[in-house]
Amino acid sequence: MMSAFYLPVSDGVYRSTEHTVGPWGPDSQHLGPPSALLVRSLQALRPSLSRVTFEVLGPVPVADLTVSTSVERPGRSVELLSASLSCNGRVALTARAWHIVGSDTTAVAGGEAPSLAPPDSAVPMEIPDHWGGGYLAAVEWLSVSGGIFTPGDAQVWARPRVSVVEGSEASPLERLFAVVDSASGVSSRVDIRKWYAINTDLTVHLHRQPVGEWVGMDARTTIGPDGVGVATSVVHDVEGPVGTTAQALFVRER
Template sequence: MANEPFFRKEGDLFLPTRAGIGPWTADSLHGRLIIGLLGAEIERQYRTPEYMPARLTVDMYRLPDLSPVEVVTRVVKDGYRIKVVDAEFISGGQSAGRATCQLLRRTGNALGKVWAPDNWDAPKPADMPPPEQRPMGGMWDMRRIAGDFGVPGHPRRVWMAEVRDLVEGEPFTPFARVATAADFVSPFANSGDQGLGYINSDVTIYLHREPVTDWVGFDVTGHGATDGVAIGECRLYDEQGVIGAASCTALAQKRKVS
């Protein structure tokens, strides 16, 4: 891949590159890298084909800098139908985030018909023109379907695709692709006509299946804020339909990037 990866591996450590700098300070990593790396390491160490990573919750409580990163994992529950794994993102010896992943054993669907929302009628990414510039200096690729940051109203819908490795030389799995992209639920749902004024402190992803294509679709379904505490919600898609949902909590925050 020609684009610089977000991390390079050195022994058991992950070395961040400047490709992953986020929007809040000039030397801190984007939250998507905390979520993506924790999800990817849980999957790499504990997943088997019989199990679906159905829920990933990541708490983010410190902006990590470019220090080497260690991911420490722990099995909480190793059952036949349900497995629960915790993981911690340690940057420069300090904890910056933690994750809990619930893996559920695949079986068959329950009998009967259950209501589900209609699929959106969005055009395919290949049928849409690329943007003149990729967001965040080329951190990902995007196709805007409806709405935009700072534009009041609904719907807000977008396609997103990765353009660089999370870890150098390790191709994205479908689950890691969703985990890395899911941080976008906060800026997409919580941005307003004065820009993005909320920094998310967590992300939760719910999946009933993984994407079968490289593009992940976001459809904003909710936003609310009181006393500087916000929530945001999006339904998630691939090019075949709904795959799940993502939600976040966030705090009012001023940018410090010069």
């Protein structure tokens, strides 16, 4: 088995491995790996990011992907970065990120949500046989409460078992983005064998940069009466909360 979500092919081109395969079919990816791949490219421009918004323009195929990046708005204090991921000339995913130059705000820091129970107090998440392999198997999942196959709010820990790009150690930020798109999955209120609940976007705000391998999500999903849902989470590392996520959901019966 490959040891990464992607294999480097040439400058800006990456080959998708079996570990990227998502729940909707063998030819399309879970959004976690391509999000991490774009964040990796953004970190090559600036190492710290304060907000990243992804727009999902279509399924990300399990194929060779091309990544491009740019600085949209340079500045001394804040900068706007962008990245895109395409296959055969079709853009499937875009990202825009704000980089805020750091300063010492220790004296006024505060307002964080309570910390999650640590990973060593959680239990392995049960994964049914009918939905093994691919991305789900490439990530280690622990449950504090709830989880992917338990409808409703969930508190979980996760860490990728593989690197984002072969031959390159993933940064804590890459690991976080490889996981946080799953907030809508771990807190889903519907059976994905009977319903579609697909996010059209993902926005992540970070009030500090993450550390370590583990990513925690205190996640919840709300579904309205008109086919639209919203999934949110507070994201943690082992030292405490690091930010929040939000996803708009397209909800339809299969």
